[in-house]
Amino acid sequence: MNQITQEMRNLAKQLLEEEKVQLVMGWEKGSFWYNSTPVFVSKVEDVDKLIWDEFCAANLATYLLDDRFSDEKIALFVKGCDSRAVNRLVQDKQVKRENLYLIGIPCPGMKSAKAAKELGQETKEELPLEDKCIYCTHHNPLVYDILLGEEVALDDIAATAEVSRFEGVEEIEAMTPDERYAYWQDHYSRCIRCYACRNVCPACNCTECCFDLGQTWLERDVTPTGNQVYGIIRAFHVAGRCIECGECERVCPMDIPIMKLNRKIAKDIEELYGPYEAGLDTETPPPLGHYKTEDPDEFM
Template identity: 30%
Template sequence: MDYSKQIQDIAAKLFADGKIDVFVGYRMNSFDDNQIPVVITDPKEVAELVFTEKSVFNLTNYLKADHTRNKRVGLVVKGCDSRSLNLLLTESQVKREKLYIIGIACEGVVDDKGQKMQNCVECIVPDAVVFDEMLGTPKGIRDYIVNADIIELAGKGLVERREYFEQIFENCIRCNACRHSCPLCYCAKCCIDQETATIYNGSNTSSSAFHALMTWSLHLAGRCVDCRNCEKACPSHLPLHLLHKQNEKVIYDNFQNHLAGVEEGDRGAFYKYSLKDPDDFIL
């Protein structure tokens, strides 16, 4: 999977035609063979752009940054990234007409060690679902695979599960990097940063980390697209996907196989009503 040349050509043409002000893509790191996101405003820098199986970061995160606000943006999205983009579009965070989207029919990306990422192995929507131009051969939607860690988690009782999570959150340093690197966390002031919400209140005690991460994951339930930006940002390497994948499975099972952002105009599981929604909690 190497679309570097195509992306460079498209970006150059977009700049030449005056269709975009900013292009968000990937470039090589200066020190190893990994890649970092790059925000280009100068057409001369287009030659730096690359796209291979090392293009990991979900670039839709940059749509909330100062550099892209109210600008015309060219953007590269993989399958998962395009799902978060779909949600950002329905949630009115970006305007479709301001974007030029290069969709990728993704074959999966690899981590720093060259191993295929777990979310790519279990990927359901490899092709970009929203795009102006598609690179690669679309493979279509795959069957839902339950995450291996979640199967393991399902064997645990409630108390055991709580203990398990508490033990994971012990290493949380409350830097909130997970939240800031999440493309779908765009609230002007997050509820866990509110001065009045005294149980979260910034202090890094394990109870406040537990509350903050739980609240965060529930806010993303039915919206998380499993791009794993949060895990990439976590300095303590916490397996944050456990929270999101667990939510995803519950929602998939209970809300008519809902997967966030796959369809255009998707509002997330909790934001739409269907007669088929479970109601067995009503006595």
């Protein structure tokens, strides 16, 4: 067992015993060697379920939305992306920071479960990263109450080197409008509208979602056009609030490159309003959430 796993369990035990928290959210081993899945520990005898390995890709912060106005004290393990999700939810006043005990874990990047399944266990050492981890710029948690393990140097590398947040976006930018339409039509025509991308998203924090309101915004028949409308509405709803954790794309059962759309919008926001990454802190107002006189207004 790795040292972080041991420390996680010790800390969870202590927090529950001392009644500092009522619930600990972490990861446990899933059905196969290549999946680790969210676990909710509220009893001391269950702390040994907790694990930390190269497949803990799931962003746990989303679960804070299950009972967002409770006064329960919750301990939550946060990687870089999880911590940004927490910041966003705190900034949107969906959860209270004082109810959370954040246990930061520097993340070297998670391994691709899809590749693992295809390549087999003997390749465990050479597995590629999850796509979402390839363009990650914040491997170290940005907010925490206690940190387990050593900070990784990856963020400095990301800041200076070629780790491009917007890698692949230029491909769609280079397309003609028709090509781009065909590209998204191809991908979204296989969308089955399971809403996994929405439900896993920590930026999707509306208490009532427009897609759950009968036919008000989008009909329920699954058509290539309707699916694209779904994708576009969602991308614009999370614009400027998307923390680029890539969970939407990771959970999509139809392998739709959803993050390409989200990162295109993030890139546009940078170009229009200057450098911005959502969820780095709880103070900086999101560029689309406030108004500055120097904001570009070429359409006026």
